[in-house]
Amino acid sequence: MDKVILKVFRGDSNGGTEQDYEVPTFEGMVVLDAIHYIQINLDSTLACRWNCKAAKCGSCSAEINGVPRLMCKTHVSDMAANGRPIVVHPLKTFPVIRDLVTDVSWNYRNSEKIKPLQLAPDAPKPLVMQQMDVDRIQEFRKCIECFLCQTVCHILRNHNVKEQFYGPRQLIKLANLDMHPYDALDRREMIRKEAGVGFCNITKCCTEVCPEHIHITDNGIIPLKERVADEYFDPIQHLIRKLSGADKKKK
Amino acid sequence: MTENYDLFEHDVLVIGAGGAGLRAVISASQAGLNVGLVCKSLLGKAHTVMAEGGVAGALGNLDKKDCWEVHFKDTMKGGQFINNWRIVEIFAKEAPERVLELEQWGAVFDRTPDGLILQRPFGGHTYRRLSHVGDRTGLEIIRTLQDKAVSCGIKTYMEVTFTRLLKDGDRVVGAIGYYRPSGKFIAIKAKAVVLATGGWGRMFKVTSNSWESTGDGVMMAYEAGAELLDMEMVQFHPTGMVWPPGVRGLLVTEGVRGDGGILRNSKGERFMFKPEYMPEMYRGQYAETEEEAHRWLEDKDNNRRPPELLPRDVVARSIYKEVLAGRGSEHGGVYLDITHRGADFIRRKLPSMYDQFYALGGVDITKQPMEVYPTIHYTMGGIRTEPESCATTVPGLYAAGEVAAGLHGANRLGGNSLSDILVFGRRAGDGAAEFAKAASHGSLDERQIEEEMSLMLAPFTCEGKENPYRLTQELQEAMQEGAMIARNEEGLSKCLQTILSLQERAKNLHVDGAREYNPGWHTARDIRYMLKTSEVIVRCALERKESRGAQWRTDYPDRDPEWGKKNLIAGKEGDQVKVSTRPMSEMPPELAKLFEEGK
Numbered sequence: 001m002d003k004v005i006l007k008v009f010r011g012d013s014n015g016g017t018e019q020d021y022e023v024p025t026f027e028g029m030v031v032l033d034a035i036h037y038i039q040i041n042l043d044s045t046l047a048c049r050w051n052c053k054a055a056k057c058g059s060c061s062a063e064i065n066g067v068p069r070l071m072c073k074t075h076v077s078d079m080a081a082n083g084r085p086i087v088v089h090p091l092k093t094f095p096v097i098r099d100l101v102t103d104v105s106w107n108y109r110n111s112e113k114i115k116p117l118q119l120a121p122d123a124p125k126p127l128v129m130q131q132m133d134v135d136r137i138q139e140f141r142k143c144i145e146c147f148l149c150q151t152v153c154h155i156l157r158n159h160n161v162k163e164q165f166y167g168p169r170q171l172i173k174l175a176n177l178d179m180h181p182y183d184a185l186d187r188r189e190m191i192r193k194e195a196g197v198g199f200c201n202i203t204k205c206c207t208e209v210c211p212e213h214i215h216i217t218d219n220g221i222i223p224l225k226e227r228v229a230d231e232y233f234d235p236i237q238h239l240i241r242k243l244s245g246a247d248k249k250k251k
Numbered sequence: 252m253t254e255n256y257d258l259f260e261h262d263v264l265v266i267g268a269g270g271a272g273l274r275a276v277i278s279a280s281q282a283g284l285n286v287g288l289v290c291k292s293l294l295g296k297a298h299t300v301m302a303e304g305g306v307a308g309a310l311g312n313l314d315k316k317d318c319w320e321v322h323f324k325d326t327m328k329g330g331q332f333i334n335n336w337r338i339v340e341i342f343a344k345e346a347p348e349r350v351l352e353l354e355q356w357g358a359v360f361d362r363t364p365d366g367l368i369l370q371r372p373f374g375g376h377t378y379r380r381l382s383h384v385g386d387r388t389g390l391e392i393i394r395t396l397q398d399k400a401v402s403c404g405i406k407t408y409m410e411v412t413f414t415r416l417l418k419d420g421d422r423v424v425g426a427i428g429y430y431r432p433s434g435k436f437i438a439i440k441a442k443a444v445v446l447a448t449g450g451w452g453r454m455f456k457v458t459s460n461s462w463e464s465t466g467d468g469v470m471m472a473y474e475a476g477a478e479l480l481d482m483e484m485v486q487f488h489p490t491g492m493v494w495p496p497g498v499r500g501l502l503v504t505e506g507v508r509g510d511g512g513i514l515r516n517s518k519g520e521r522f523m524f525k526p527e528y529m530p531e532m533y534r535g536q537y538a539e540t541e542e543e544a545h546r547w548l549e550d551k552d553n554n555r556r557p558p559e560l561l562p563r564d565v566v567a568r569s570i571y572k573e574v575l576a577g578r579g580s581e582h583g584g585v586y587l588d589i590t591h592r593g594a595d596f597i598r599r600k601l602p603s604m605y606d607q608f609y610a611l612g613g614v615d616i617t618k619q620p621m622e623v624y625p626t627i628h629y630t631m632g633g634i635r636t637e638p639e640s641c642a643t644t645v646p647g648l649y650a651a652g653e654v655a656a657g658l659h660g661a662n663r664l665g666g667n668s669l670s671d672i673l674v675f676g677r678r679a680g681d682g683a684a685e686f687a688k689a690a691s692h693g694s695l696d697e698r699q700i701e702e703e704m705s706l707m708l709a710p711f712t713c714e715g716k717e718n719p720y721r722l723t724q725e726l727q728e729a730m731q732e733g734a735m736i737a738r739n740e741e742g743l744s745k746c747l748q749t750i751l752s753l754q755e756r757a758k759n760l761h762v763d764g765a766r767e768y769n770p771g772w773h774t775a776r777d778i779r780y781m782l783k784t785s786e787v788i789v790r791c792a793l794e795r796k797e798s799r800g801a802q803w804r805t806d807y808p809d810r811d812p813e814w815g816k817k818n819l820i821a822g823k824e825g826d827q828v829k830v831s832t833r834p835m836s837e838m839p840p841e842l843a844k845l846f847e848e849g850k
Binding site: 026033041044046047051055056058073098104111116125129131134138141142143144 | 292295355359398
């Protein structure tokens with residue numbers, strides 16, 4: 001295969017169409033290389049985001065042959081099997097700004113609402129934490145904010161409940177803080193209400209597309225659901241709290 | 252033509268949202284000021300995210316003998332003594348506190364068996380000094396600072412590119428730029444401005460830098476009259492990927508060598524043991540046999556470090572020489588082998604390297620060696636700043652991080668950039684805040700704004716035919732050929748001529764399309780800064796007639812003690828780049844003494 005056809009979405013918030021580009025290939029070429037080839041040689045106005053080209057920054061997210069992926073990590077040879085054209089579209093869940101660039105500001109607005117780590121007053125300085133106690137939150141901290149999990153999540157993608165559900169990325173952020181050995185905040189109310197953990201019905205699509213291989217659902221969201229269930233929906237806990245008056249003492 | 256622009260006002264404006272910029276907004280905002288943060292990309296995508304190996308600070312969690320004095324000495328030696336001793340002193344003293352503070356803000360570093368922050372060995376550092384999270388330390392730091400900064404209530408302008416600092420008399424009073432998504436202009440008025448715009452590796456063909464590293468920050472400062480320091484000092488990281496072509500130049504962390512990675516040539520020789528590659532200054536401090544180097548992996552107290560952990564300039568030159576002598580690997584690099592550490596260790600300590608080679612290069616680094624070759628990585632030179640406040644030579648303008656100079660001298664040690672951005676990001680934020688508290692707003696000069704907007708828009712209406720991407724490629728090829736790792740008078744002069752002719756051609760840049768998110772237009776903007784920065788680098792490299800650190804002149808192969816007493820200064824004089832030298836201040840006796848005591 002010495003060349004490949006890319007069908008790239010061109011357009012803006014008013015809509016757009018796919019445009020075909022013929023691009024010569026080389027060994028190890030990734031889709032982002034092909035997009036750069038188009039910008040340099042065929043159409044300098046083609047808009048896309050990218051930064052590190054090493055799958056570390058999470059900027060070049062797109063939907064390639066219908067699957068959310070990082071363009072810098074996706075080989076042309078894998079996508080163009082049997083001379084098939086490669087179809088490149090912007091993330092479907094977010095409004096298009098231009099071509100492959102979408103408005104992802106919703107993610108940043110929600111992220112801002114999550115209070116950062118608040119250390120317990122008795123936390124030692126420097127902190128003393130065993131590796132085995134931080135292994136699980138280090139997994140969540142690998143997130144590069146590519147928002148592939150957000151775009152693939154059908155709750156956001158098909159049902160568009162952005163006002164009620166923060167999506168997998170922010171749940172992972174909450175899981176990280178909630179499981180930090182020294183975090184002093186009770187985040188359960190936020191996890192349940194604002195972040196809407198209940199909306200997730202564990203289809204694990206987010207885990208499948210995560211380029212950092214974070215077990216978003218199993219290790220992050222399900223434990224959060226359990227935390228919330230213990231607090232709000234466990235009848236025995238509920239009874240104990242009623243009898244002891246503990247639910248009046250808000251942490 | 253009357254163009255409109257949005258106007259905002261802040262006490263302190265920070266341009267650049269990598270680690271230095273974020274740390275600066277945190278301290279300026281903790282000083283009670285109204286702070287604006289401008290980032291060229293989305294928040295959290297800046298180059299800090301790519302830092303891998305760790306952040307250097309003498310916590311002494313593993314090696315109790317480590318202390319700021321040893322970090323000071325290592326850094327001065329690594330920089331071959333043209334660093335500013337006062338900047339290095341502040342740096343070495345404050346780095347541990349800045350690292351610990353990150354932990355209080357949510358960073359989760361790898362742990363020692365005692366539950367403290369784990370530290371790894373790195374090139375040029377005497378002790379295990381780099382706090383790290385596997386090989387994604389930069390991500391950990393930028394995310395921690397980003398969350399902290401956002402919670403301070405700052406105003407963030409994402410995907411906004413600034414193009415010029417605005418002056419009122421001698422003083423910087425704001426800046427102008429454009430929103431990438433809409434293509435419209437924006438000006439921000441500020442009592443003080445902090446530049447934290449990073450480095451400029453993009454003008455070389457083989458680079459580990461992203462599209463952002465175009466030198467716009469350093470050139471905005473230059474245009475505003477700031478002095479630049481030792482601009483010829485550009486770091487070639489010894490280990491960039493070489494294959495496949497699409498990833499050429501991508502960084503391979505020094506952490507691989509820190510964790511025992513071995514360099515071999517095509518003959519299978521562990522060439523870093525060759526005596527001719529050992530600089531006089533480091534003789535006797537590194538393992539002299541492969542057996543000792545191997546024992547060091549398990550017993551660091553009684554064995555010396557392997558020579559793969561010499562400073563970056565030394566290792567990069569050695570690789571270059573091996574390949575030049577015909578002992579290179581299949582694709583023109585050398586081999587870097589970590590397989591002897593075992594698959595579990597590698598996947599735990601170097602997960603992103605494992606992924607990077609597996610996904611992008613089709614190489615399983617737990618089973619096969621990597622192929623590596625030097626790549627442009629970092630710029631030691633930059634804006635001259637005051638050690639305490641990070642003030643530049645222009646009132647109201649501050650600089651921190653890679654865009655500033657003075658800490659790393661002729662060569663930066665791995666891990667020192669992450670502590671640099673923390674220590675001096677904080678100090679720049681404090682310095683700017685102090686200035687802003689004592690100052691009132693200056694007035695913006697409409698003429699400067701109009702001028703800049705016309706300049707920016709010119710390529711849309713220019714009748715010339717020059718393509719910004721082609722011009723960029725030609726510049727990258729010229730710099731790669733003439734100003735890379737081995738430099739000489741002839742190559743540099745030829746490179747300079749090419750740069751000057753490209754500057755002429757750049758007047759005929761033409762771009763198509765609309766202003767909204769137009770990468771061609773943006774590239775046309777970038778090339779202005781890239782060409783000027785390249786000119787300054789090459790002029791300084793021509794001027795420094797010696798070899799020191801990253802500057803290797805094949806026609807002046809030795810270190811010249813006279814050049815060790817001064818810095819090269821570049822500044823704007825009319826339309827010309829003026830290059831001069833300035834004597835360095837003498838190190839005070841209490842610091843000089845450290846080098847005698849062998850402490």
